[in-house]
Amino acid sequence: MMILQFGTSRFLQAHVDLFLHEARVAGQEVAPVTVIQSSGAPERAGRVRAFDDPAGYPVIIRGLEKGQPVERRVQVTSVARGLSVTEDWPEILRLFAHEARFVVSNTGDAGYATDPADAGLDAAQPARSFPARLAQLLHARYVGNGAPITLLPCELVNGNGPVLRGLVRDHAAAAGDAAPGFLDWLDRAVIFANTLVDRIVSEPIAPVGAVAEPYALWAIENQPGLELPCRHPAIVLADSIEPHERLKLHILNLGHSYLAQIWQDEARPPGETVREILADAGVRGRLEALYAREVVPGFAARGMQAQARDYVATTMARFLNPYLDHRIVDIAGNHALKVQRRLAAFIDWAGTPAPELTAIIERNLP
Structure with a gap:
């Protein structure tokens, strides 16, 4: 065997x-x-x-x-x-x-x-x-x-x-x-x-x-x-496994792709890591606001508000891990495809307003 x-x-x-x-x-x-x-x-x-x-x-x-x-x-x-x-x-x-x-x-x-x-x-x-x-x-x-x-x-x-x-x-x-x-x-x-x-x-x-x-x-x-x-x-x-899948894909992976979008749009340093980009208080605030305004409400509509809030907290702690150097250039590979799977699929599933996510999806259409 x-x-x-x-x-x-x-x-x-x-x-x-x-x-x-x-x-x-x-x-x-x-x-x-x-x-x-x-x-x-x-x-x-x-x-x-x-x-x-x-x-x-x-x-x-x-x-x-x-x-x-x-x-x-x-x-x-x-x-x-x-x-x-x-x-x-x-x-x-x-x-x-x-x-x-x-x-x-x-x-x-x-x-x-x-x-x-x-x-x-x-x-x-x-x-x-x-x-x-x-x-x-x-x-x-x-x-x-x-x-x-x-x-x-x-x-x-x-x-x-x-x-x-x-x-x-x-x-x-x-x-x-x-x-x-x-x-x-x-x-x-x-x-x-x-x-x-x-x-x-x-x-x-x-x-x-x-x-x-x-x-x-x-x-x-x-x-x-x-x-x-x-x-x-x-x-x-x-x-x-759908609850595990939705939390991971539409919070952790979605957050990664959101940061990759900022990294691309603002031409940030080529070797920047997740921890380093989140050391920028403005970027961190934008990600936290996205979670609070568009992501958690989507999970709430599906009866998963408490799980989503807990997973957001866990995700931010993982993103800010001072001992890992997770380069955004690695996350940004196949970015347009990931936007569809992580952001567009979330909106389709949640059915709640998400104007900032929608704008990112539109910018990455073929």
Whole structure:
């Protein structure tokens, strides 16, 4: 049994992979992780190979817990090897078809985008898009032995599990080369868990490793037949993860994108961090006013006023963490797409007036 992880990000290194390591240290039987680089970016080749080191990699947890400064270093050894889609596809295909029990993914903000060039399920060459590639791999597994498998997507997409299931199923249904019974097997034997991840991972450590805050959450929505790769204090199994999802996406992530908008509009220093921009009393006041005037009232309309106020307070404390350097240039990547997912989706959900958020959405339309 093993865990396949699509994505080499520092976030996964300091979140899922760290949890798996800590669970193993606590005495649980935890399958090893094989990390797969999906992008094929040549500048990340060194990172992929660094995952082969049996000594593992460092994660530094730095920040405040209950108002007290903490710093601890963990040498994470849950990852056994690294592979690249462009260099190691036959081995990835073999592992997925015959050895994987769990699949974790974090393929970035555009990870669920499809590609018109992808067609069919023939796995001789990897598809370009992640959903089509996943359909290829699942088809190969079905043809090989059809063993059940659980997918734990960690992309910041509302309903990431159902969305990914729909994309994979649509691709498979449109393919003319699917084996008989494959779609039924997809529905019966493949679990696409709905999950939410929450942790600020501010800095990479070369070639592999990361610096992260103490706060961490991996909320996973329960469903029949769901199994988890480990137990951990930061893993919450819930009947519905929507409350966690809305708070994180429309307060913490929304706040990040709001600060990124200010940073872009005002041509602020290129290396400015969240903590540094909020040291500007004017910017901090604007963010706090946005939360009070437009965000919390939206949550109140959904019966979540108290939870939103508490989460705003927690979020501001995390933003002001004096021990993390979370650069806004990193947050600003794919800004227009994030504005749609974090701001526009909030307005659609809350249905309350939000003139400042609306103005930002309009400025970021194509």
